Amino acid sequence: MTDNPASADAPSTEWQPIASYGMLADCNSAALVSRDGSIDWLCFPRFDGDAVFARILDPKAGHWSIRPVGAFEVARRYLPGTLVIETTFTTATGAVRLLDAMAFVEGHRLHDLGLDVPHEVFRLVAGVTGSVEMTMELAPRPEYGLVEPLFRQTEDGGCTFGGPSQIVVRASVPAPIADATMRSTFRIDAGETASFAMRWAPVERRERSACPPTQVAARIEDTVAGWRSWEVAHDIYENSHRDQVRLSARVLKGLTYRPTGAIVAAPTTSLPETVGGERNWDYRFAWVRDASLTLQALYIGACSDEAETFLSFMTSSAGGHVDGDRLQIMYGIGGEHDLTERTLSHLRGWRDSAPVRVGNGAWDQTQLDVYGQLLDAIHLYEHRLGVLHPEIQHFVADLADAAARCWMDRDAGMWEMRGEPLHHLSSKVMCWVALDRAVKLAPALADHSRADEWAAERDRVRQVILDRGWSDKRQAYAQAFDSDELDAAALLMPLVGFLPATDERMRATIETIARELTNDGLVLRYTNEAGTNADGLTGEEGTFALCSFWLVSCLAQAGEVDRAEALFMRLTSFANDLGLLAEEIDPATGELLGNTPQAFSHVGLITAAWDLDQARDPDHAQTAPWETPASPKSGEDSAHGSSTLSPVATWARRMVNAMRGRHGPAR
Numbered sequence: 001m002t003d004n005p006a007s008a009d010a011p012s013t014e015w016q017p018i019a020s021y022g023m024l025a026d027c028n029s030a031a032l033v034s035r036d037g038s039i040d041w042l043c044f045p046r047f048d049g050d051a052v053f054a055r056i057l058d059p060k061a062g063h064w065s066i067r068p069v070g071a072f073e074v075a076r077r078y079l080p081g082t083l084v085i086e087t088t089f090t091t092a093t094g095a096v097r098l099l100d101a102m103a104f105v106e107g108h109r110l111h112d113l114g115l116d117v118p119h120e121v122f123r124l125v126a127g128v129t130g131s132v133e134m135t136m137e138l139a140p141r142p143e144y145g146l147v148e149p150l151f152r153q154t155e156d157g158g159c160t161f162g163g164p165s166q167i168v169v170r171a172s173v174p175a176p177i178a179d180a181t182m183r184s185t186f187r188i189d190a191g192e193t194a195s196f197a198m199r200w201a202p203v204e205r206r207e208r209s210a211c212p213p214t215q216v217a218a219r220i221e222d223t224v225a226g227w228r229s230w231e232v233a234h235d236i237y238e239n240s241h242r243d244q245v246r247l248s249a250r251v252l253k254g255l256t257y258r259p260t261g262a263i264v265a266a267p268t269t270s271l272p273e274t275v276g277g278e279r280n281w282d283y284r285f286a287w288v289r290d291a292s293l294t295l296q297a298l299y300i301g302a303c304s305d306e307a308e309t310f311l312s313f314m315t316s317s318a319g320g321h322v323d324g325d326r327l328q329i330m331y332g333i334g335g336e337h338d339l340t341e342r343t344l345s346h347l348r349g350w351r352d353s354a355p356v357r358v359g360n361g362a363w364d365q366t367q368l369d370v371y372g373q374l375l376d377a378i379h380l381y382e383h384r385l386g387v388l389h390p391e392i393q394h395f396v397a398d399l400a401d402a403a404a405r406c407w408m409d410r411d412a413g414m415w416e417m418r419g420e421p422l423h424h425l426s427s428k429v430m431c432w433v434a435l436d437r438a439v440k441l442a443p444a445l446a447d448h449s450r451a452d453e454w455a456a457e458r459d460r461v462r463q464v465i466l467d468r469g470w471s472d473k474r475q476a477y478a479q480a481f482d483s484d485e486l487d488a489a490a491l492l493m494p495l496v497g498f499l500p501a502t503d504e505r506m507r508a509t510i511e512t513i514a515r516e517l518t519n520d521g522l523v524l525r526y527t528n529e530a531g532t533n534a535d536g537l538t539g540e541e542g543t544f545a546l547c548s549f550w551l552v553s554c555l556a557q558a559g560e561v562d563r564a565e566a567l568f569m570r571l572t573s574f575a576n577d578l579g580l581l582a583e584e585i586d587p588a589t590g591e592l593l594g595n596t597p598q599a600f601s602h603v604g605l606i607t608a609a610w611d612l613d614q615a616r617d618p619d620h621a622q623t624a625p626w627e628t629p630a631s632p633k634s635g636e637d638s639a640h641g642s643s644t645l646s647p648v649a650t651w652a653r654r655m656v657n658a659m660r661g662r663h664g665p666a667r
Helices: 213-234 242-254 288-302 306-317 369-380 390-406 425-444 451-468 488-495 504-516 545-557 561-573 599-616 618-623 647-663
Strands: 006-008 022-025 030-033 038-043 051-053 063-068 072-078 085-090 094-102 120-139 150-154 157-161 165-171 181-189 193-202
Touching: 022 094, 022 242, 030 094, 094 213, 120 213, 165 181, 181 193, 193 213, 213 242, 242 288, 242 599, 288 306, 288 369, 288 599, 306 369, 306 390, 369 390, 369 425, 390 425, 390 451, 425 451, 425 488, 488 504, 488 545, 504 545, 545 561, 545 599, 561 599, 599 618
Parallel strands: none
Antiparallel strands: 006 072, 022 030, 030 038, 038 051, 038 063, 063 120, 072 085, 085 094, 094 120, 120 181, 120 193, 150 157, 157 165, 165 193
């Protein structure tokens, strides 16, 4: 990623832009580091753990900053193939580099990354030219800033006491502690270094230690090697936008909770969808929808093996069956079911955008699209999973049966509306996907297969969607049955193989959404006007990055390649200097809004890049080395609802053959 130097004067402002933050990750948790060298968000020991640093949500809620004393300019990047951030500070007297990393177990590589991690952050300052006066300030404030801990001095750092978490800090420079805050001012000359390590431990652990400062540089190098081992083994994307796809794949890997295989939607909570608004949600959980789409994107960007652990996680979290007529839409990353939402009233919220929430009240909503999302992912990875375990066979059949029973129910929809339930079109389409993929999976389900019943219900679902989903007034497929409101989720129809983008009505839908559901060319999820499709909340939100990428994919599949490419380039221009995307974009200012980095946004980037590649060079796609005579072409027979692969699934099956030749038989 190209560095974009920018001025930053001391002291920093009270709130940093969301785009200021880069993510560190250890596949258990994540830290957000601002452009001026401050870790303002860090949860231990998991993504959904209580924050030790939460200054991103309140100036008093804890941070760990390392920066020059005076004015400076900043340039930063991810070290190639990693989620290790290198920040270069240039001052009037010299330049220094700051390396930031979250640690893996020393020597861990490939799919061991994230197992038994030490819950440790490394920071290394290295002099480049001249001499620079630096300042370090570390203010741990556990439980989202609620606690000012007892922070005692040790021989080479400090240690906190009290509460459920213990923080141990070691430093290569003197760092006295006062008022529960460690501070240090030190000079770095060219060729010199200063090292810091901070480790978390549960209160039950009596032994408290952190990496010796003399070993920090070597441990960062080992972390770099760990990340690169994963990327080298999964680096299969060789088309245009390759660097952006590779980075997005690493971000998605970083959002994976390796101990269970869960995938979080984002590592943060309550970063608002509009400044001062109330759409502030906790995204540190495993949504069936988000994780399933992430697996599809990883297949394109990294030919991921993560599917096996995720499907095991989902099967066990759900108890191997659908509870009555409802699959829970999300789980805690350890498989927890109860994600009751509460408000942290002691926090101001980013730019005073309260409330700050932990937990998520959508956990007990009915969202019928999840059946299709999960079965689509299972179908995509079928060849890699080998013979399905009997428990998964039963689970697949249960999912299909539930979709067949419930598809005519009202639900909250994939946008988790908190207003009145509707017959959301996207939910019906994804129930069609559930039944369609179950029919395809039927040969692998042994005695659990009910292919004829599923096929018959699939065709019925399809006909009802075609009859009741179309709005003559809007000349588009609408948000809900018998409605005239628009919803960007209609763009999923060609992406999942329900209709080709070239179908007359689908083409009209794409154009209507591009014309009427956009703000300065970027796509809104829906309009939120009282009396139409209000979501039960006040105010508006920014444009949704994922939906804008869906429009790129649909335009590319419809043959509007130049329009699609132009929109793709515009969307990626909103990424921050590290290439990260949040959930939403304010089209008036270009500012990133919402939780960050957002899995959905990086999923959309990867799949849109792939759709552009296919549209740019369809002949090459047909003659690629992984092509097999039996592979159906994208969209074949899709207008009739016959058993067809979605475009991504078609490509993925070809990739399986390629990867078998490259890495041996698929597992």
